Every structure is written in structure tokens, then in C-alpha cells.
Amino acid sequence: MNDPIFWQTLKLTLEVCVVSTIVLLLFGIPLAWILVHKRFWGKRVVESLVLLPLTLPPTVLGFYLLLFLGQNGPMAKYLHIEWAFRFEGLVIGSVLFSLPFALTAYRETFLALEPDLIATARTLGASLPRVWREVILPLCWPGILSGTILAFAHTLGEFGVVLMVGGSIPGKTRVVSIYIYDQVQALRFDRAAQASAILLIISFALVYSVRSLEDRLKPRKGAT
Amino acid sequence: MEISYRIHHPIALELNLTVQGFTVLLGMSGVGKSTLLKALAGLLPAEGQPFAGLPPERRRVGYLPQSFALFPHLSALGNVAFPLAHLPPQKRRVKAREYLELMGISHLAERYPRALSGGQQQRVALARALAREPQLLLLDEPTSALDMATREEVFSEVLERLRRLGIPTLAASHDVWLAQRADWVGVLSRSGLEQQGPPAQVFTHPATLETARLVGFRNLFEARVLEVQDGFLYLETPAGVLKAQGRAWPVGQPVWLGIRSEDVGFEGLENRVAGVLTALQAQGGGGWAHFSGPLELDLLLSRQTQDRLGLEEGQAVEVVLDPRYLHVIPGSP
Known part of the structure; x- marks a missing residue:
């Protein structure tokens, strides 16, 4: 691959993926825990909302985000922050778009955790932070990691949302998937093919690692 | 504590x-x-x-x-x-x-x-x-x-x-x-x-x-206190008057009478009740039987008792509810 623009685009894409994944971890784990263990009014609405990106056309999600983050949107009006067509906008779009994937995996892993383990750990003198550190995370990390990798891979391949919110500004908001589209439009099939192959390899490696992690998780579950 | x-x-x-x-x-x-x-x-x-x-x-x-x-x-x-x-x-x-x-x-x-x-x-x-x-x-x-x-x-x-x-x-x-x-x-x-x-x-x-x-009384039936005499209660039951040990309940008090399956016997002069053994089953080392008469009773029999008395299903028998084992529980009036 000898197009320097491609490597720049790939770098930006990976940056979006890394930052989105970190935000997803920080936001998704507490949210998944709350959805599994707490009861509150409007829980079903929240659950449906976070799953919505699974069925919604990405362009629709992107369109609303554009309205929300754009020049005349509420963010600009009240907070004087304008994130459309910027890196931050891409991250927010990616987070919302990949949230259902991460959240579903986190929820599964928390549901599989026996509540008695947490209760008993507390009676053995452990504070809540220690229970998280020494019981919940050691038992749940394969599920958390696999959900996170899946969300990362999903972010890597998104197209519609980033196009709407980011607008494909080269070097600023153009990600690999859009780069490929642009190359095809320009009839540069050789470049499109090379870029596609690189994305394919990265995605396959990520999904493969998720499958390996799932196998690691299973014998643990059977243990108690 | x-x-x-x-x-x-x-x-x-x-x-x-x-x-x-x-x-x-x-x-x-x-x-x-x-x-x-x-x-x-x-x-x-x-x-x-x-x-x-x-x-x-x-x-x-x-x-x-x-x-x-x-x-x-x-x-x-x-x-x-x-x-x-x-x-x-x-x-x-x-x-x-x-x-x-x-x-x-x-x-x-x-x-x-x-x-x-x-x-x-x-x-x-x-x-x-x-x-x-x-x-x-x-x-x-x-x-x-x-x-x-x-x-x-x-x-x-x-x-x-x-x-x-x-x-x-x-x-x-x-x-x-x-x-x-x-x-x-x-x-x-x-x-x-x-x-x-x-x-x-x-x-x-x-x-x-x-x-x-909860503690395993399988035989419980309703009764009423008729008389209290010499530390014994005389109770009106579907099987006639039965004698039991227990504290002096007021005459006319409705009670429950209970006896454990293993305490239903065949020997004794008091509290004899006539009926039929309607079921007899081997259960572990002994046997389980059901007695049908004026009262329905579950019995646990040792193999010894079973052999000695030659018990069989459908046989007419008299069982004995020993006053010492007949337990009185207050019932709702």
C-alpha cells in the first residue's frame, strides 16, 4: 500500500476506535451492572434505547447526532460545544453505535456471576471496591474483554454514522471504510482492494480473539 | 446468644x-x-x-x-x-x-x-x-x-x-x-x-x-376434651373415647391428637381401635402400613413385629394408641 493518505486514514480510524472503546468501558460496565442488578422506573425504556442502534439505520442515528451536535443544535446553543465534523463527534457516534454490542456482552458476563459470591465476599470482610478487584473482575474479565474487542471491531467497520456526523474530511474525519468507498467512486480499484484486505485481516484477527476468549470463559462457568 | x-x-x-x-x-x-x-x-x-x-x-x-x-x-x-x-x-x-x-x-x-x-x-x-x-x-x-x-x-x-x-x-x-x-x-x-x-x-x-x-407427626386428628382425671385426659374422638397424657385442658376444649407412625402399636389394653390394614409396603429395613377404620393412620413397623404378627394387606386388626405416646395439641375453638 503506497498511498500515504491511506496510512493517515488508518491511524485516525484506530484512534477513534481506541478512544471510543475506552469510553465504552468506562460507561458500559457501570451501566451493564446497574441494568443487571438494580430495579428502577423506566428500566425497560433505557434498555430499549441502548439497543436501538442495532435496528436503526446508521444514517438515522447519524442524522440525529448531527442535529444534536451541529451548529444549531442544543450542544452548541447551551454549552457552546460544536462536535459535528470533528474527532469528538466521531467518537460519540461510534460509542452509541457500538454500545449494544459491548453492553450485551457485559450483561451476559454479569448475569453469569453467582450473586452468592458477591454477598459472601462482603460477609468475609471485603469492602465493595475489594469485591470488584478480587472477585468480580477476576471472574468477569474474559466476558468484559471479549465484549470490548467486539465493540472495537464493530467501530472499525462503521460507515453510515461517521459519514453523517464526520462528513469524510480527509485527515480529520475520514475513516478507512469511507476511504474505500471514495476510492471505488474514483475507480481506484487497486487501492480499494488493498485497503479492504487490510481491514479484513484486522477484523478477522479481532473476531478470532473473541472466539478464543469465549472458549476460555466456558470451563470457568461450569466450575460452580 | x-x-x-x-x-x-x-x-x-x-x-x-x-x-x-x-x-x-x-x-x-x-x-x-x-x-x-x-x-x-x-x-x-x-x-x-x-x-x-x-x-x-x-x-x-x-x-x-x-x-x-x-x-x-x-x-x-x-x-x-x-x-x-x-x-x-x-x-x-x-x-x-x-x-x-x-x-x-x-x-x-x-x-x-x-x-x-x-x-x-x-x-x-x-x-x-x-x-x-x-x-x-x-x-x-x-x-x-x-x-x-x-x-x-x-x-x-x-x-x-x-x-x-x-x-x-x-x-x-x-x-x-x-x-x-x-x-x-x-x-x-x-x-x-x-x-x-x-x-x-x-x-x-x-x-x-x-x-x-414439621417434626414428623403423620397422624393428627381432631378431638374434644371430655374429662380430666388422675393426670389423664379423656377425649372424644371419631374412634370413641381415647385416653391421653397431658396437661389439664378445660373440658370441652377442641384439640388435635397426634401420634407418630412408629408409636402406633398392637399390644396394650387401652385405646384399642379396630380397622383394616389397607396397605402394607416394605420400606428399608421395616415396613410402612396404612390403617383404615374410624381413624386413618400411618404405621411404621419393624420387620420383627411384621413377622411375629403375620401381618398382611387387607387383614382386620386392632391397633393400640398408647396414652403415653398420644400427644395433645390445642386446636382452635
Whole structure:
């Protein structure tokens, strides 16, 4: 691959993926825990909302985000922050778009955790932070990691949302998937093919690692 | 140790219970036994003494849920060392090993929970709970996760070790076998604590119908007090007038009469009731029979009795309800 623009685009894409994944971890784990263990009014609405990106056309999600983050949107009006067509906008779009994937995996892993383990750990003198550190995370990390990798891979391949919110500004908001589209439009099939192959390899490696992690998780579950 | 607790949720429950040595809280499922244990451990909100208002990590309580809840990612030793986090690492391991020793399983120290049998898991869980240096041990259905065939053998030894340690223990259970081996028994029903006392007393003199059923009285029938004379009660029953031992109830008082299946006999002059053996089945070393007459009775017969009397199904017999074994429980008027 000898197009320097491609490597720049790939770098930006990976940056979006890394930052989105970190935000997803920080936001998704507490949210998944709350959805599994707490009861509150409007829980079903929240659950449906976070799953919505699974069925919604990405362009629709992107369109609303554009309205929300754009020049005349509420963010600009009240907070004087304008994130459309910027890196931050891409991250927010990616987070919302990949949230259902991460959240579903986190929820599964928390549901599989026996509540008695947490209760008993507390009676053995452990504070809540220690229970998280020494019981919940050691038992749940394969599920958390696999959900996170899946969300990362999903972010890597998104197209519609980033196009709407980011607008494909080269070097600023153009990600690999859009780069490929642009190359095809320009009839540069050789470049499109090379870029596609690189994305394919990265995605396959990520999904493969998720499958390996799932196998690691299973014998643990059977243990108690 | 005196326990006085009031719980509102998930089950409304208010009770005062003595915990003396190995105490069993006997009750059907759903009456709130586990709820009480959880509340005592601080896992459910409740009011009362002891430990009122403290979070679970600040109560000196050893809590064993039904599943034992061993941490699957830690070895037996790692599990027992968990509550010893305040010690330096070297000392922590030594101490943990001592607790395993105390339960007689130091040879299992390196094993992970999935490689342990139910009985072994229970001992690791107990060693771990003891490492907390509890003032009170709470065991939720301690015999239910054990193999039926070896349950008595396995748990008898555990019980022996717990007795030697002398930590007050409260076990919630519906297991009559376990309650018979306790130092003290409390009987819990939906309406609250029905009765508490030494097992010998609770099992032979249940104070309420619910308790009688729970401690294994299969034969219970309604009666009415006719006369009280020389320390005996004469009662009007479907089988005529029967004589029973018991305190002086007022004449006319409706009561329940109870007799254990194993206490229904064939020899004696008093309280003879005629009827037919409608069913006779071998059951373990002896036999189980059903008697039909003015009363319906379940009987447990030793093989000896069965052979000596040559009992057969469909045979007309007279059974004897010995006044000493006929137990009187107050009924609702």
C-alpha cells in the first residue's frame, strides 16, 4: 500500500476506535451492572434505547447526532460545544453505535456471576471496591474483554454514522471504510482492494480473539 | 446468644430466637429462614440485635449460603485466605492452612473448588467462614447440597468439629434429621416462630399443629376434651373415647391428637381401635402400613413385629394408641 493518505486514514480510524472503546468501558460496565442488578422506573425504556442502534439505520442515528451536535443544535446553543465534523463527534457516534454490542456482552458476563459470591465476599470482610478487584473482575474479565474487542471491531467497520456526523474530511474525519468507498467512486480499484484486505485481516484477527476468549470463559462457568 | 430481629422485605418477619450451641431453625421453604440468615449477615435490611445497622463487612458473622459460594478462581487455600487480608502474605498463608487443618482438609489446600466434592467444598467454606473469627455462624440448608447417601456421615463429622469449637451456630433447614441432632431447635412458620426448645422436647411435644407436622407427626386428628382425671385426659374422638397424657385442658376444649407412625402399636389394653390394614409396603429395613377404620393412620413397623404378627394387606386388626405416646395439641375453638 503506497498511498500515504491511506496510512493517515488508518491511524485516525484506530484512534477513534481506541478512544471510543475506552469510553465504552468506562460507561458500559457501570451501566451493564446497574441494568443487571438494580430495579428502577423506566428500566425497560433505557434498555430499549441502548439497543436501538442495532435496528436503526446508521444514517438515522447519524442524522440525529448531527442535529444534536451541529451548529444549531442544543450542544452548541447551551454549552457552546460544536462536535459535528470533528474527532469528538466521531467518537460519540461510534460509542452509541457500538454500545449494544459491548453492553450485551457485559450483561451476559454479569448475569453469569453467582450473586452468592458477591454477598459472601462482603460477609468475609471485603469492602465493595475489594469485591470488584478480587472477585468480580477476576471472574468477569474474559466476558468484559471479549465484549470490548467486539465493540472495537464493530467501530472499525462503521460507515453510515461517521459519514453523517464526520462528513469524510480527509485527515480529520475520514475513516478507512469511507476511504474505500471514495476510492471505488474514483475507480481506484487497486487501492480499494488493498485497503479492504487490510481491514479484513484486522477484523478477522479481532473476531478470532473473541472466539478464543469465549472458549476460555466456558470451563470457568461450569466450575460452580 | 439472643436474636431479636424485624424484617419487612422480602418477607415480613419478626422473631426472638435463642441460639445455643448448634441451633437449627426448622421450617418449610418460603417461611423466611434464609431471609433471616441474610438479614443477620447484613445482606438484607432489618432492625434488631445483634449487629444492628452494620454493613456485612463489619459484622463478625460467618455466612454459608446453600451453594457454599467458594470463589472458583481461587484454590482452597486462597479461599480461606480471603478474609485474612489484614495479615502480611506469609502469615496469611500459614493462618489459612491452620483453618483448613481445623476442618481436617489441609491436604486439599491446592485444589480448586471444581475439583472438590460437595462435602469437601462445605468444609473449605466453613474453614473460610471460621477465618473471619465469627461470633455467630450462619448455615443455610447445610445438608441440602450434600449427597443423600453419605449426608449423615459427612455432616456428622462436620457437626462434631463445630461443637468442639463452640461457636454459636444457626442453621436454617427443613431437614428433620439435622434438627434432631441440634442442641436447640426453633420452628418457624408463616405466622412466625411457633416454638423453640431442646429437640427432645420439640419433637415429642410440639406446641402447635404446624410444628407437629414439621417434626414428623403423620397422624393428627381432631378431638374434644371430655374429662380430666388422675393426670389423664379423656377425649372424644371419631374412634370413641381415647385416653391421653397431658396437661389439664378445660373440658370441652377442641384439640388435635397426634401420634407418630412408629408409636402406633398392637399390644396394650387401652385405646384399642379396630380397622383394616389397607396397605402394607416394605420400606428399608421395616415396613410402612396404612390403617383404615374410624381413624386413618400411618404405621411404621419393624420387620420383627411384621413377622411375629403375620401381618398382611387387607387383614382386620386392632391397633393400640398408647396414652403415653398420644400427644395433645390445642386446636382452635
